[in-house]
Amino acid sequence: MRVSLSIHTLVVTSAATIILLLISFSALLADKNGIDSIISRPVSRNKIVWDNFNNYTIDIDLDNSTAIFNSILNALKQGASDIHPLGVSYFPAVIPQGTLLYRTGSSQIPESFEWLAFDHEFSYNFGSKYKSYGRKSLDDKSHFKKPTPNIDNDMPANTPITHPPPKSGHRSRDSFLTFRATRDMNKFLYLDGASAAKTSTGEMDSQKLLADVAKVKLKLGDDDDKNGGNMMVERLYASRICKWGKQFGLDGIIRVEIGFEVVLCDFFTDSIELVSNITMEAPGTLLGLPEPTLLTKDNGWPINEEGGLDEDKLTEEQIAILDREDYWQQILENYKLAQSYNWLQAGNSHDSGEKRVKLDYRNFITGINRTYISPDPMNRRLLSHGMTWEKQLKMVDDLETVLKNDFDANESIDWQQVFEEIDNKFSPMLKVMNNTLSHPDFSEEDMAIHVTKYTLNFVARFFANKSDSADDTQFGYGREFAVYQYSKPLKTLETSSDFLIWSSSVRVVREIINVIYDIHETLLPIVTAVAHNDSSMDTTKKQRVDSSREKINNLVETLKWISLNYKCEHACDWDEICFTPSWGPGPLAGGFGFDHNNKEQFGKHYDKSRGRFLINESLQCVKIDTIQKHRSP
Numbered sequence: 001m002r003v004s005l006s007i008h009t010l011v012v013t014s015a016a017t018i019i020l021l022l023i024s025f026s027a028l029l030a031d032k033n034g035i036d037s038i039i040s041r042p043v044s045r046n047k048i049v050w051d052n053f054n055n056y057t058i059d060i061d062l063d064n065s066t067a068i069f070n071s072i073l074n075a076l077k078q079g080a081s082d083i084h085p086l087g088v089s090y091f092p093a094v095i096p097q098g099t100l101l102y103r104t105g106s107s108q109i110p111e112s113f114e115w116l117a118f119d120h121e122f123s124y125n126f127g128s129k130y131k132s133y134g135r136k137s138l139d140d141k142s143h144f145k146k147p148t149p150n151i152d153n154d155m156p157a158n159t160p161i162t163h164p165p166p167k168s169g170h171r172s173r174d175s176f177l178t179f180r181a182t183r184d185m186n187k188f189l190y191l192d193g194a195s196a197a198k199t200s201t202g203e204m205d206s207q208k209l210l211a212d213v214a215k216v217k218l219k220l221g222d223d224d225d226k227n228g229g230n231m232m233v234e235r236l237y238a239s240r241i242c243k244w245g246k247q248f249g250l251d252g253i254i255r256v257e258i259g260f261e262v263v264l265c266d267f268f269t270d271s272i273e274l275v276s277n278i279t280m281e282a283p284g285t286l287l288g289l290p291e292p293t294l295l296t297k298d299n300g301w302p303i304n305e306e307g308g309l310d311e312d313k314l315t316e317e318q319i320a321i322l323d324r325e326d327y328w329q330q331i332l333e334n335y336k337l338a339q340s341y342n343w344l345q346a347g348n349s350h351d352s353g354e355k356r357v358k359l360d361y362r363n364f365i366t367g368i369n370r371t372y373i374s375p376d377p378m379n380r381r382l383l384s385h386g387m388t389w390e391k392q393l394k395m396v397d398d399l400e401t402v403l404k405n406d407f408d409a410n411e412s413i414d415w416q417q418v419f420e421e422i423d424n425k426f427s428p429m430l431k432v433m434n435n436t437l438s439h440p441d442f443s444e445e446d447m448a449i450h451v452t453k454y455t456l457n458f459v460a461r462f463f464a465n466k467s468d469s470a471d472d473t474q475f476g477y478g479r480e481f482a483v484y485q486y487s488k489p490l491k492t493l494e495t496s497s498d499f500l501i502w503s504s505s506v507r508v509v510r511e512i513i514n515v516i517y518d519i520h521e522t523l524l525p526i527v528t529a530v531a532h533n534d535s536s537m538d539t540t541k542k543q544r545v546d547s548s549r550e551k552i553n554n555l556v557e558t559l560k561w562i563s564l565n566y567k568c569e570h571a572c573d574w575d576e577i578c579f580t581p582s583w584g585p586g587p588l589a590g591g592f593g594f595d596h597n598n599k600e601q602f603g604k605h606y607d608k609s610r611g612r613f614l615i616n617e618s619l620q621c622v623k624i625d626t627i628q629k630h631r632s633p
């Protein structure tokens with residue numbers, strides 16, 4: 001009974017397969033190219049089987065495939081977005097109902113587009129600036145006097161541009177507003193890379209492209225530009241993007257700073273409500289301290305031309321006041337540093353992803369495979385020479401097309417999940433193979449044994465035992481079966497974006513599998529010879545090892561996976577985080593504490609060949625003391 005049932009099922013299944021194959025065949029024949037007819041309609045994952053999956057992939061070169069693979073793997077991950085800071089894509093995103101978002105500063109709901117943080121630690125730190133006590137209060141006044149650089153000037157390579165000077169000392173009581181999404185907010189665009197970096201090296205290209213096209217499409221006057229004279233360039237971009245997005249119901253954009261943030265286009269819609277309005281007290285007030293003494297000439301303090309104190313002109317009484325307030329300030333510094341640390345820690349917690357944002361890859365729009373974009377994720381630009389105005393218009397047209405849909409991440413394949421699995425499984429194996437093949441103390445025989453330790457069991461899992469089955473098209477085996485296993489889609493391939501991503505994943509996985517197989521087949525004969533005490537490999541073993549080394553070196557270099565190169569220096573302690581520096585404002589390595597002479601940035605080094613700073617491969621453990629040591633004076 002069971003047997004006949006399964007035979008029956010088998011017959012039905014293969015009949016169905018034949019019909020499906022015939023359908024895809026006729027579709028292929030109907031169109032010379034074949035591909036257009038495939039991607040013009042969805043292809044169920046059930047149709048994509050081990051011996052036909054190549055029929056459903058589209059040409060894409062390895063560099064473009066790798067770029068897509070890494071963009072998706074790194075999406076919405078704090079550290080990865082800073083290491084590969086130059087995003088070239090737009091990811092349709094959903095902020096689910098119930099998500100809380102934060103903002104400090106004014107007590108009123110913003111009338112225009114404005115920024116919201118996903119982490120309250122981020123918002124709290126960003127919005128709140130308290131008056132200092134004692135001698136420190138004089139620094140506050142001069143500290144933010146640096147001119148706000150204009151992004152259109154020739155800036156040194158990726159110089160972070162600070163936010164407009166915070167009104168230090170002027171506002172002692174900020175409001176802390178908490179908003180809640182009252183429904184799924186399903187029309188956001190997430191901009192990948194370090195998209196809030198405020199640099200001029202390409203991190204903001206995806207905003208610039210959209211804003212430039214919006215300006216022309218909507219025939220926006222130069223009024224915005226005039227405002228833009230004093231306006232942060234990112235405000236100008238946001239203004240144009242929101243104006244353009246209005247007709248499509250665009251909710252806003254999502255970017256990464258230290259922690260993720262939203263530029264919400266409109267606060268007065270039915271998709272968001274205010275759920276909390278807290279007036280924040282300064283830490284000094286919470287300790288019951290009086291307001292800081294104002295050290296001004298008018299108040300009788302000996303202030304010199306430079307705005308500093310003439311210490312030798314202080315009265316006894318003034319010295320007593322300063323000593324007392326300096327001591328208070330010293331205590332208050334602890335809370336200030338902890339506040340900065342909390343912010344870093346909140347950002348760090350999203351190294352594994354900002355899981356509150358859901359991506360709909362079906363509507364993914366990217367510059368990759370539209371024109372040549374350098375394969376170097378640390379030295380590329382969306383607005384490269386090849387990205388002509390026509391291509392920019394086409395990208396925005398494509399965005400307008402996808403924005404006609406409500407994004408729904410539930411319906412999308414979670415490509416990041418597929419790619420994380422590939423990264424997690426292959427990265428350690430490839431790294432060990434790479435290291436082994438250049439180990440200074442190993443003989444060729446040692447190398448062959450240590451490398452095949454990894455490859456033999458891999459290859460054995462896909463070994464073709466032809467005698468098991470007369471018909472070798474019935475069951476899967478071999479390299480291509482391995483490729484299929486690692487890259488197969490989790491759901492129906494629906495859109496051309498799905499096919500682009502899927503084709504990239506097949507291309508990347510095939511490269512990996514081919515290298516593993518090739519190296520295995522090259523090195524196993526050395527082990528076989530060892531096992532048989534035979535010397536037949538003596539003349540070729542060096543050349544076999546050399547060619548294997550070259551293959552694995554090229555592969556790890558091409559993949560550019562962060563996991564292959566970046567690692568924490570050691571396991572961090574409870575009061576530490578494994579810190580990846582970021583590019584925008586922040587308490588360490590950039591922003592308010594940034595050294596404009598480009599001399600030193602914590603955890604970064606200047607890369608001459610790229611003409612920019614890069615993040616050190618060895619990531620440091622950071623704690624409150626580190627911030628104290630490295631922040632600006």
Ligand SMILES: *[C@@H]1O[C@H](CO)[C@@H](O)[C@H](O)[C@H]1NC(C)=O
Binds near residue numbers: 028052054
């Ligand atoms: C599609 O896959 C089938 C099964 O492997 C194969 O026979 C056929 O040649 C493929 N068609 C094309 C157009 O590649």
Ligand SMILES: *[C@@H]1O[C@H](CO)[C@@H](O)[C@H](O)[C@H]1NC(C)=O
Binds near residue numbers: 108109274277279
């Ligand atoms: C928040 O609270 C402050 C202080 O009570 C008040 O002035 C302000 O109007 C409130 N804001 C909103 C949006 O309700």
Ligand SMILES: *[C@@H]1O[C@H](CO)[C@@H](O)[C@H](O)[C@H]1NC(C)=O
Binds near residue numbers: 063
């Ligand atoms: C990516 O694809 C585009 C379009 O086919 C092509 O021009 C480019 O050379 C490819 N490679 C890279 C690295 O951009």
Ligand SMILES: *[C@@H]1O[C@H](CO)[C@@H](O)[C@H](O)[C@H]1NC(C)=O
Binds near residue numbers: 184408410
């Ligand atoms: C997506 O799935 C979640 C969890 O199952 C559900 O709460 C949400 O309503 C779904 N969204 C849509 C648009 O179907």
Ligand SMILES: *[C@@H]1O[C@H](CO)[C@@H](O)[C@H](O)[C@H]1NC(C)=O
Binds near residue numbers: 553
């Ligand atoms: C791979 O090994 C080579 C030496 O053969 C080394 O230069 C390179 O840095 C290694 N790559 C990685 C990602 O470890």
Ligand SMILES: *[C@@H]1O[C@H](CO)[C@@H](O)[C@H](O)[C@H]1NC(C)=O
Binds near residue numbers: 058060369499501
């Ligand atoms: C990549 O670009 C090339 C050249 O424009 C095109 O033929 C190919 O179909 C594209 N691949 C994908 C997966 O879209």
Ligand SMILES: *[C@@H]1O[C@H](CO)[C@@H](O)[C@H](O)[C@H]1NC(C)=O
Binds near residue numbers: 532533
């Ligand atoms: C292989 O050669 C070594 C050294 O000549 C010898 O000691 C050993 O017994 C041989 N092993 C076999 C299996 O022949």
Ligand SMILES: *[C@@H]1O[C@H](CO)[C@@H](O)[C@H](O)[C@H]1NC(C)=O
Binds near residue numbers: 602
């Ligand atoms: C980062 O790298 C640079 C150059 O290698 C080095 O000088 C610097 O000490 C490193 N910084 C940290 C914090 O690791």
